[in-house]
Amino acid sequence: MIEVEGLTKDYGDVRAVDRLTFTVRPGVVTGFLGPNGAGKSTTMRMMLGLDHPTGGTVRIDGRHYRQLHDPLKTVGALLDAKAVHGGRSARNHLLCLAQSNGIPRARVAEVLDTVGLASVARKRTKGFSLGMGQRLGIAAALLGDPQILMFDEPVNGLDPEGIHWIRNLMKDLAAQGRTVFVSSHLMSEMALTAEHLIVIGQGKLLADTSMTGFIRENSRSYVRMRSPDHERLREVLHGAGIDHVPAGDGVLEVEGEDAAHLGELAARHQIVLHELSSQSASLEEAFMRLTAQAVEYHAHENHRAAVPGAAPRPDAWGADWRRKGS
Structure with a gap:
């Protein structure tokens, strides 16, 4: 379990993390979402003792990270897959981590096989693709067989097979009763x-x-x-006291009513329906609605692609990015 209480981080006059309090519980995959600049990476770094908080505390199974005797056996993390010595092989990279945390050498081969890198275990990591680097980072997180796992953008660089694999891996880890905390910008995956x-x-x-x-x-x-x-359907809905909104092409949108009830109402009045479907927002739409006022940077919408020789419109390229409120 991860317990965050009043966590705060200031960089000079800028407050990156503002009194966060939440608990990440075992047995479920907990997603960590927020717009760019929201403070997600800073929060995860403070969880792992990489940044010192201005205020508040983080406890990993009741202890601060610095109090863990063999940290990789308690919490495994993927924050930056590129943080690897390029001259070392994948096997030697993991072996160094294992030896510094009292983890048996045999575990190195096990996690390399788990992440699909057994065939390139002796190759230098500087030749790894982005996806291979991600798999090695995930192997490092799994190395100590920890009960708590933290992943920052774990699908970055993975192909469709790899994305499917890491998705199922995180679900399996949670099903085993482990604490799984994952940050990602890919709403469809989350x-x-x-x-x-x-x-x-x-x-x-x-x-x-x-x-x-x-x-x-x-x-x-x-x-x-x-x-x-269309018009008769509107009359029937109006007569039943059901509010509705025209949406073009003969479509009516009805809120607060069950689709089955509306279908039965139409049937009683012998009205033919070509469509009757319940609609709900996606995670992305819900996220955009909630965070609309918290987005720090906004891109211009009225722009055109940069084409050689084409002059940019003054109204479109005054600034590529604007800080919210400026």
């Missing part, structure tokens, strides 16, 4: 992997809830209805 979400913006906690609860609380759900007898 929606398939995480069961619980911690969302921050501008260093502050925005949400600490289940995946289903987060989407429900931060999205609009409605039922789409489409009929060739």
Whole structure:
């Protein structure tokens, strides 16, 4: 279990993390979300003792990270897969970590096989692709067979097979009763992997809830209805006291009603329906809605691709990025 209480980090006059309090519990994959600059990486670094907090505490199974005797046996982490000596082989990189943490040499071969790098174990890591480097970083996190695992952008550089593999690995680790904490910008992957979400913006906690609860609380759900007898359908809904909104092409959107109830209502009035479907937001849509006011940098929308010889429009290229509020 990871317990974060009042965690704060200041860099001069800038507050990167602002009194965060949350708990990451075992048995589920907990997603850690936030816009760029929200403070996710800083928070994870403080969890691992790499940055010293200005205030607050982080406890790993009841202890501060610096109090762990063999840290890799308690918590495994992937923060920066590139943090590897390029002249060492994958095997020797892991062997150094194992020896410094009292981990048997046999475990090195086991994790290399787990992540699919057994065939390149003796190759120097400077020749590894981005995806291979990610797999080696994941192997290092698994090396001590820890009960707590932290991953920052674990699918970065992985091919579709690799993404499917790491997704199932994280679910399996959580199913074993381990604590799994993962940060990612890929909403589609997070929606398939995480069961619980911690969302921050501008260093502050925005949400600490289940995946289903987060989407429900931060999205609009409605039922789409489409009929060739569009006007009569509107009259029936109006007569039943059901609010509806036209959405073009004969589609009506109805909030607060069950699709089955609406279908039965149409059937009683012998109205043909070409569409009757429940609509709910994706994780990405819910995330965008919640964090809209916490996004630090916004890209211009009214721009055109940079084409050689084409002059940029003054209104489009005044600045590529604008700090929120400037």
